[in-house]
Amino acid sequence: MKRNSRLSSTLHILVHMAEKPEQALTSEQLATFIHTNPVVVRRTIGGLRDAGIVTSSRGHGGGWLLGRAPENISLAEISVALGETLLPFSTEPESPGCLVEQAVIAVLDDFRVAAEKLLAEKLSRITLADLTADFRRRYALIGVSSHAV
Amino acid sequence: MKRNSRLSSTLHILVHMAEKPEQALTSEQLATFIHTNPVVVRRTIGGLRDAGIVTSSRGHGGGWLLGRAPENISLAEISVALGETLLPFSTEPESPGCLVEQAVIAVLDDFRVAAEKLLAEKLSRITLADLTADFRRRYALIGVSSHAV
DNA sequence: AAGAATCGTAACTAATTAAGTTACATGAAA
DNA sequence: TTTCATGTAACTTAATTAGTTACGATTCTT
Numbered sequence: 001m002k003r004n005s006r007l008s009s010t011l012h013i014l015v016h017m018a019e020k021p022e023q024a025l026t027s028e029q030l031a032t033f034i035h036t037n038p039v040v041v042r043r044t045i046g047g048l049r050d051a052g053i054v055t056s057s058r059g060h061g062g063g064w065l066l067g068r069a070p071e072n073i074s075l076a077e078i079s080v081a082l083g084e085t086l087l088p089f090s091t092e093p094e095s096p097g098c099l100v101e102q103a104v105i106a107v108l109d110d111f112r113v114a115a116e117k118l119l120a121e122k123l124s125r126i127t128l129a130d131l132t133a134d135f136r137r138r139y140a141l142i143g144v145s146s147h148a149v
Numbered sequence: 150m151k152r153n154s155r156l157s158s159t160l161h162i163l164v165h166m167a168e169k170p171e172q173a174l175t176s177e178q179l180a181t182f183i184h185t186n187p188v189v190v191r192r193t194i195g196g197l198r199d200a201g202i203v204t205s206s207r208g209h210g211g212g213w214l215l216g217r218a219p220e221n222i223s224l225a226e227i228s229v230a231l232g233e234t235l236l237p238f239s240t241e242p243e244s245p246g247c248l249v250e251q252a253v254i255a256v257l258d259d260f261r262v263a264a265e266k267l268l269a270e271k272l273s274r275i276t277l278a279d280l281t282a283d284f285r286r287r288y289a290l291i292g293v294s295s296h297a298v
Numbered sequence: 299a300a301g302a303a304t305c306g307t308a309a310c311t312a313a314t315t316a317a318g319t320t321a322c323a324t325g326a327a328a
Numbered sequence: 329t330t331t332c333a334t335g336t337a338a339c340t341t342a343a344t345t346a347g348t349t350a351c352g353a354t355t356c357t358t
Contacts, residue, residue, distance in 0.1 A: 001346065003314070004239040011253040012244075019249075026304065035243060037347055042305065058305045059355025075260075088237040090153040094184060095161075099291065100168075103284035104160045107275060111224075115268055122264060126256060135252035142248065152316065152343070175333070186318055191334065208326025211333045303356080311348070318341070326333080 001036040006044055006082055007075075009034040011131060013045065014078070017054070018070045018132045024063030044082070051081035070128035076120050078128075086119045087112055150185040155193055155231055156224075158183040160280060162194065163227070166203070167219045167281045173212030193231070200230035219277035225269050227277075235268045236261055 001009050013030045027038035034041075045064070048054045052067045066073070079086065091105045091112065150158050162179045176187035183190075194213070197203045201216045215222070228235065240254045240261065 002239060002241060002243060003345070004237060005241065005243065007238045008240055008250075008253050008257055009243075011257070012247075012250055015249045015253060024304095028304090033244075033247075033249070038305090039307085039348070040346065042307085043346095046306080056305065057355080058303090058353075060303045061356060062304045062354085064305095085237065088153060088234060089156045090151060091157055092151060092154065094151060094154065094158075095182075098161075098182075099287045100164045100182070100284050101157075101161055103280055103287055104157050104164060107280055107283055108157055108160070111271060111275065115271060118267060119264055122260060126260065131252055131256055134256055135249050138248045138252055150317065155316095173333095177333090187334090188319070188336085189317065191336085192317090195335080205334065206326080207324075207332090207334045209332045210327065211325090213334095299358100301357085303354100305354080306352085308351090309349085311346100313344100313346075315344080316342090318339105320339080321337090322335100323337105324333100324335075326331100328329100328331080 001034055001040060001044075007079060007084055009036075010045060010048070010078060010082060011075070011128075013041070014054075014066070014070075014073070014128055015131050015135055017064060017066050018128055019135070021066060024057060024061065024065050026063040030064065047081045047083060048078065051077060053077060053081055066128075070132055073128040074124045075126045075128075076124035079123060086116050086123075150183055150189060150193075156228060156233055158185075159194060159197070159227060159231060160224070160277075162190070163203075163215070163219075163222070163277055164280050164284055166213060166215050167277055168284070170215060173206060173210065173214050175212040179213065196230045196232060197227065200226060202226060202230055215277075219281055222277040223273045224275045224277075225272035228269075228272055235265050 012034055016030070016033055017025055027041045030045075031038045031041045045054060049056055049067075053073055055065050055067050057063065057065075089108070089112075091108045093101060093105060095101045161183055165179070165182055166174055176190045179190045179194075180187045194203060198205055198216075202222055204214050204216050206212065206214075238257070238261075240257045242250060242254060244250045
């Protein structure tokens, strides 16, 4: 798992889970999808459990399942559950009392608040079901092409 | 200079430069504003020179000046010149050939392209002059309050 | 009840990235 | 010619995150 790919890796995992809705997938299985290690998977998607996006069960036959229908899981929720920040820049004060810094931070924070709202809205309109639909379309195309001629 | 504060640190520097438009400021002076080191300053704002946002001159009396009026310097340009990415997540393929991954990346890239366009538009409407105006407003308020009573 | 499978999590290691630092060549002004 | 600047390469340090090992807790199967 590469750096900064937590969102895409998680989506990858979730699409696989959505494609096997009746079967609990183990951390081990999920890890192989994204070429990493079961512990990294547990750590990464552990937060999704608290958000109800997935459920996990221990013991023999245990593993991970979606917590609800893919139509009701938005990328906005996933992103929040992963603890991802949508915008990368920091606006922490470093020179308390400096009016120049205060002006910079004020303007930047205004922008950030507005931008995060916009991005969250856009992400809330994309659901896991959209991803599975896209996957199935691609899968069907491959199927067709391999039967063609 | 903290991590991920290159944009705000640079803006801090630029506002100081805008407030002394006739005086070349040295890397040393700029560095003290953001509590770092002259070499870090040169490295950070070097890209702004190539974009025409600032100019630098060597030798005695040298230093840094704005390349044009603050009204004509947008945060979008500054962000680009710094080489900052507006969105933090990666969509590099890690499992070439995996249709699930392809679907995830396609959806995420669509989002990214649209989001970056939106953010760039918002940033292009904020200029360095807006920041200096905000700073001056704050400065005036402090002045008033310190003379009050 | 025993054994196997599985998650949860702490603790450690390795890899990566960005900032900070040192050093020195280049250029310009006094 | 001396001094003051930037430009930049090379190295060190610090911070973050992924990867790994280990093991306790839980649950199913036999």
